Amino acid sequence: MQIGFIGGGNMASALVGGLLARGTTADDIRIIDPSPEQRAALQQRFGIETFERADGQSLAGLDLVVIAVKPQQIRDAVHGLAEPLANALVVSVAAGIRAADLSRWLGGHRRIVRAMPNTPALIGMGVTGLAALPGLSENDRTQAERVLGAVGQTVWVDDESLIDAVTAVSGSGPAYVFLFMEAMIDGARALGLDAQQARTLALGTFAGAAQLALQADEPPATLRERVTSKGGTTAAALAVMEAGGVRHVVADALAAAQRRSVEMGDEFGRD
Numbered sequence: 001m002q003i004g005f006i007g008g009g010n011m012a013s014a015l016v017g018g019l020l021a022r023g024t025t026a027d028d029i030r031i032i033d034p035s036p037e038q039r040a041a042l043q044q045r046f047g048i049e050t051f052e053r054a055d056g057q058s059l060a061g062l063d064l065v066v067i068a069v070k071p072q073q074i075r076d077a078v079h080g081l082a083e084p085l086a087n088a089l090v091v092s093v094a095a096g097i098r099a100a101d102l103s104r105w106l107g108g109h110r111r112i113v114r115a116m117p118n119t120p121a122l123i124g125m126g127v128t129g130l131a132a133l134p135g136l137s138e139n140d141r142t143q144a145e146r147v148l149g150a151v152g153q154t155v156w157v158d159d160e161s162l163i164d165a166v167t168a169v170s171g172s173g174p175a176y177v178f179l180f181m182e183a184m185i186d187g188a189r190a191l192g193l194d195a196q197q198a199r200t201l202a203l204g205t206f207a208g209a210a211q212l213a214l215q216a217d218e219p220p221a222t223l224r225e226r227v228t229s230k231g232g233t234t235a236a237a238l239a240v241m242e243a244g245g246v247r248h249v250v251a252d253a254l255a256a257a258q259r260r261s262v263e264m265g266d267e268f269g270r271d
């Protein structure tokens, strides 16, 4: 399968790195990016062919094309590409761009997958939500899954509007975790631990608890109950968190992110 990328920034680099690590050969990948520095860096890092612009020549023979430009660049980036992309499966990773809008900009192209990866993809530990335009073949779904699966786990949603929920949970989610880490580090410093100790203890706790939850058969609620003895230190801390409405804050935060994702789709999708 010949895979092309329109846009050779962070996300494209993560995906190319993942694909090469999983056995795709450099000859089967090409990247299109207008920046000479970016192209030189990509050639040097991955040994793949690069092109300055997307056109009939650079896109010829591609089976799958990932669109990895910024959301505000996508409309211009695909302008005039309906013909060269007519036989390709198009996978967009652009946040907020609806498949129906992309389809319209590509002259009614139907083989479109919308993907929402997250930043841990940069170290191969991403989680990507995927949605397809109705009627996408099983084979196309498998191919899209293969590309995004190169940088972590994938989760399909049946209804594309759920990608706004995916954006709110896993797309924006790493920032929530970083915020919680910051608060844990600040709290640790306030209790007298130094910066290095606070970082090691807080980040190590996140990493360890995440791994434990992933490996356990029980849900996180059971794991929490198990480490919370009545009248103990954990119970004292959790009582403060519950009284502070932490669950409502998280639910409201996710709802705000989802609303913003819908708004962005409206803004970017305007013709």
Ligand SMILES: NC(=O)c1ccc[n+]([C@@H]2O[C@H](COP(=O)([O-])OP(=O)(O)OC[C@H]3O[C@@H](n4cnc5c(N)ncnc54)[C@H](OP(=O)(O)O)[C@@H]3O)[C@@H](O)[C@H]2O)c1
Pocket (backbone or CB within 6 Å): 006, 007, 008, 009, 010, 011, 012, 032, 033, 034, 035, 038, 053, 054, 067, 068, 069, 070, 071, 073, 076, 077, 078, 093, 094, 095, 116, 117, 118, 119, 120, 171
């Ligand atoms: N990074 C993430 O973790 C993440 C997570 C989820 C979704 N995404 C999505 O992934 C997409 C790419 O994000 P990114 O972080 O990789 O952005 P990025 O680093 O800015 O990469 C985009 C690249 O595309 C180039 N470009 C602009 N117009 C182009 C055109 N017409 N043809 C070909 N290339 C063009 C840009 O060049 P210039 O810089 O010269 O404009 C830039 O090198 C975004 O839509 C974003 O929403 C990213």
